[in-house]
Amino acid sequence: MINASELKLTAVSPDVRRVAAQAVVIAVAQDKQGPRLLDSPLPKAETAALQDSLASLGVTGATDQVLRLPATDSLKAGVLVLSGVGRVEGSTPDAETLRRAAGSAARQLAGLSKVVFAFPTPTVELAAAVAEGIALGAYTYSNHRSKAPEKGPLTEGVVATAASAHKELPAALRRAAVVGRAVRGVRDLVNTAPNDLYPESFASEARNAVKPFPLKVTVLDDKRLEKDGYGGLMGVGKGSARPPRLVKIEYTPAKAARHLALVGKGITFDTGGISLKPPANMHHMKSDMAGAATVLGTILAIAELGLPVRTTAWLCLAENMPGGNAARPGDVFTMFGGKTVEILNTDAEGRLVMADGLVAASADKPDVVIDIATLTGAQMVALGRRTSGIMGEETVRDALVEAAAVSGESVWAMPLPEELRASLDSTVADLANAGDRNGGMMTAAVFLQEFVGEVDGNKIPWAHIDIAGPAFNDVAAYGYVPKDGTGSGLRTLVAYAERLAGK
Ligand code: BES
Ligand code: MN
Ligand code: ZN
16 A cells, blocks of 8 residues: 655755754765765865775765764764765766665665755756655655554655755755655555555555546446456456456646556566466565556656646556466467457466557557566566666657666666567467567567557557566665665656656
């Protein structure tokens, strides 16, 4: 369930000596010659003394190194915090470096309330990056604890910046707060135990979440899905006692030049079905709904920011279980729109629910369709845990790559090799749900491409984002990324929508 924990973000000018707060964070770069303090609000002599003792304090300036020291009387705050930014050329780190250092400090300072971040931020863009880092790092997940933990997330971040009086700063801080809250909401959904989050409860969660905004929600229940021929969602959901749902959320601002459709994979738990997954780490498959959570969070952020882009989000929700009524390998599903698919592996279920979603989304004739899914283990083989793969029509794909660069998310453009299509040929149906495992991330994308519709004989521009690795961090927290649900992908989609809006 989404926790609406509020974070206050404000800005002040760089002289923070008299600002009342629990702590002031300053940045330390990791130079070849040793650690180097970046902007310091301390008096000159104190700054010099601190600089001289950094090495003996064990401070290296490495990323994620966050050290607390008692502050001197020259600060009103009781604690001085040093946050490593890693290698930096010159005196001002780039936006993502600042975002990570602020996020890491905000994350590691859980339990505090008000903290000042005194990083070098000469521009609105850099001050906004610090604010966003705070909004991403100030996160803890405790919904399933019997008692609230002692250390809740940081509740107030103050950005000390030379751009504090800039007329564009308030909007930038607000954007950071909105985007950060949306990302934290995605993490909450991903982290929710799968006995609590299932298609029906996810749909009510979506209904609830959109209430404050001008958004229209339509929930197609299993009766309706059956009647209308959503064979992908119904076929995948059959093995579960908890039936599938398709959620459509519409944002229709008055002055919108473009219509963006977003489709998200929402497998609330993926056991693999009859093609059962091995038990090791199967519990991570509660995160197989991250795509749907991301499109929900994205449309909430787009609406709250009031972006002039008509947006439709589709949440393809089902639970992939091996129950007595579950699909068998060899079954043939008739997908929404009529194409038939032979099921060779019931664990390749994401592409089946997404196919229904892509056909449904295409029927509205949007200008562009983007889907996002924890689709393949092959994504991690190809790109690792932290880098999403983006495939599809090249202009959309490349625009998403550029949006990701602006947002600070790690993505990589991948091709859609034509020859993979033949590996999806079926002897009995229009296509099979599994093909070549070599380049399996691309094979899955080639499957999805078959379900993207046309307008006036032209394929709707479409791209697919595979977030299998990046959606769930099963190693350790770093930067502004917590362990478990990450919310990866949302910032890129919001940045893409802003591009469409001409921002
Ligand atoms: N949800 C998984 C993909 C996944 C794996 C996401 C690991 C995150 C971490 C997906 O439904 C799946 O099982 N894909 C199969 C496809 C194969 C059977 C063609 C896979 O990747 O093995
Ligand atoms: Mn699967
Ligand atoms: Zn899956």
